[in-house]
Every structure is written in C-alpha cells, then in structure tokens.
Amino acid sequence: MKRAFVSWSGGKDSMLALYRAVQKIEVPYLLNMLSEDGSASRSHGLTARLLKVQATAMGKEIIQKPSTWKGYEEAFKGAVSELKEKGITAGVFGDIELQEHRDWIERVCSDLRIEPIFPLWGVEREELMNEFISAGFEAIVVSTTAEMLGEDWLGREINWEFVKDLKALGNVDLCGELGEYHSFVYNGPFFHHPVRFSVRGIRREEKRLYLEISYEEGN
Numbered sequence: 001m002k003r004a005f006v007s008w009s010g011g012k013d014s015m016l017a018l019y020r021a022v023q024k025i026e027v028p029y030l031l032n033m034l035s036e037d038g039s040a041s042r043s044h045g046l047t048a049r050l051l052k053v054q055a056t057a058m059g060k061e062i063i064q065k066p067s068t069w070k071g072y073e074e075a076f077k078g079a080v081s082e083l084k085e086k087g088i089t090a091g092v093f094g095d096i097e098l099q100e101h102r103d104w105i106e107r108v109c110s111d112l113r114i115e116p117i118f119p120l121w122g123v124e125r126e127e128l129m130n131e132f133i134s135a136g137f138e139a140i141v142v143s144t145t146a147e148m149l150g151e152d153w154l155g156r157e158i159n160w161e162f163v164k165d166l167k168a169l170g171n172v173d174l175c176g177e178l179g180e181y182h183s184f185v186y187n188g189p190f191f192h193h194p195v196r197f198s199v200r201g202i203r204r205e206e207k208r209l210y211l212e213i214s215y216e217e218g219n
Contacts (some may be wrong), residue, residue, distance in 0.1 A: 003082050004090035004117065005029040008062065010046050010054055011095035011183040012139050012158060013120060013175060016132050019189065021092045029088065030055050030062040031079055034158035038066035044182040045143055045210040050197065053215045058190040073108060080112050090115040096177050097122065125174040129163050137188035142211045144181045148172055151202060153213040158183055184213065 008030035021027050032051055033042050040047050043085045048064055055062035063083065067075030091114050095102050102118065109116040120128060121136065133137075139158040144150070149172065155164055166172050172180045187194035196216040203210050 001026045002090055002115075003028065003088050004092050004115075005063070005080070005088050006092040007030045007034040007094065008051070009041060009043050009182070010051050010143075010185065011044055011092070012132050012185055013135065015127075015137060015139075015185045015188065015190075016093075016128060016135075017092050017094035019137075021117060025090065025092075025117075027088065027092060028061060029058050029083055029086070029115075031076075031083065031091075032064045033072065033076060033079075034060055036066055036068045037046055038064070042067075042069075044070075044184065045205075045208075045212075046184055047214060050195070050213065050215050053054045054184075054186070054195050057193055057195050059192060060190075066176070070124060074099055076126075077108060077112060078100075078107075078159045081142050084112070084114065086129060088114070090117055092117045093188050094120055096120050096125070096128070098177065125177075126163070129174050133159060133163070135189055137181045137185055138194070139185040140211070141181050142178075142184045142213065144202065146207050146210050148180050151209060153181060154202060154209060155199060 002025040004025050005026050006027050009013050018027055033086045034048055035042055039093055054061055063079055065079040093105055093116055104118050124173050139152050141156045144153050164176055198216045200212040
C-alpha cells in the first residue's frame with residue numbers, strides 16, 4: 001500500500017484530508033512546520049507541545065521542523081527528504097481551492113519526486129463541513145482574522161450552529177480557506193482519547209487574533 005505523510009496544522013482541513021486519505025492509503029506521519037524558534041505552528045499558532053500531544057492521542061508520529069518564512073521551502077524539502085528515507089512516496093494536503101498554493105506544492109513535490117494528493121480539492125464547502133461534523137470530530141476556533149471574525153468567535157465549537165452562523169454572515173468562507181479562521185481538533189474518529197486543554201488568554205498579532213491554549217496535564 002502507498003505510504004504518505006500529511007501536511008499537518010492540527011486543524012480541521014488537515015484532519016479531514018487525513019480522514020479521506022486513510023480510506024485508500026497508509027498515512028503514518030504528520031509533518032508540521034513550526035516558527036523559527038520551534039515553539040509554535042506557523043499557521044495556527046498552536047504550541048509544538050500541544051500538537052505532539054494531539055499526534056500521540058491519535059497514535060501518529062509527528063515530524064516537526066522549525067523554519068523562517070524565507071527558508072520555509074528549504075526546510076520543508078529537507079523534512080520530506082527525510083520521510084522519503086522512511087519509505088514515504090506521497091504527501092497529503094488539505095487545500096481546497098487556492099491555486100497558487102497548489103502550484104507551489106506540486107512544484108516542490110515534483111522536485112522531490114513525491115506524489116501530491118489533494119483529498120479536499122474542489123469539494124463544496126458545506127459538504128466538507130457536514131462531513132467533518134458528521135464523522136464525529138470535535139474542534140474549536142483558535143485563530144481569526146480580526147477584521148472579519150472578532151474575539152467572540154475564538155473558542156467556538158465547530159458544529160452545526162457554527163456553520164449556520166457563518167453562513168448568516170455571507171462574506172466568510174465556510175472552511176476559512178482564505179484564513180478567516182483556523183481550528184484545533186481535539187477529539188474524533190482517530191483519537192484514543194480526547195486532548196484536554198486549557199485556555200490561557202487571547203493575543204493579537206497585527207491583523208490576527210489567537211486563542212492561547214495549552215495541554216492540560218492529567219490526560
């Protein structure tokens with residue numbers, strides 16, 4: 001069976017991409033790119049430790065690599081090259097429609113002779129949200145674009161009510177494909193047990209708001 005890694009953020013899109021991919025291929029590794037100091041994920045602001053706990057709760061091995069934005073491609077390629085030595089021949093990505101990012105992924109994977117797989121590409125947003133919720137995944141919003149979704153959206157559970165409220169806004173992508181919001185999945189089909197976490201506060205970095213959460217001991 002084909003063996004792949006999944007490009008990992010800890011959020012719903014990478015989780016749903018994994019959920020769809022494992023029905024056809026083996027995905028033993030999560031690849032998570034971190035900030036330059038290695039403390040948190042670049043995209044979602046989740047701590048490296050929390051993501052490790054999430055992977056352990058799922059019985060998956062997570063590979064975490066720090067990088068600058070300028071050195072991101074080089075660091076990503078280095079990590080994938082290491083995974084190739086472990087027998088990985090493909091990568092799973094949670095992109096839905098951003099063609100520019102897909103082009104980058106396909107170019108990088110071509111350089112590495114890795115097959116890129118896009119399980120969510122082109123799928124209608126409401127279908128993806130319904131599948132995620134119906135499958136039994138549990139997630140909260142951990143980051144928003146301040147201009148579009150304020151502090152009230154941080155910490156919200158991703159459920160039917162959440163989808164209804166987003167639809168009512170009319171100007172926000174239901175899946176947050178343009179970065180309107182990011183999420184953290186703490187329970188669901190792959191989990192041996194939920195990830196227990198506590199909220200420490202809210203921080204703002206330029207135009208983004210982040211919910212600061214940390215692993216709660218005693219899991």
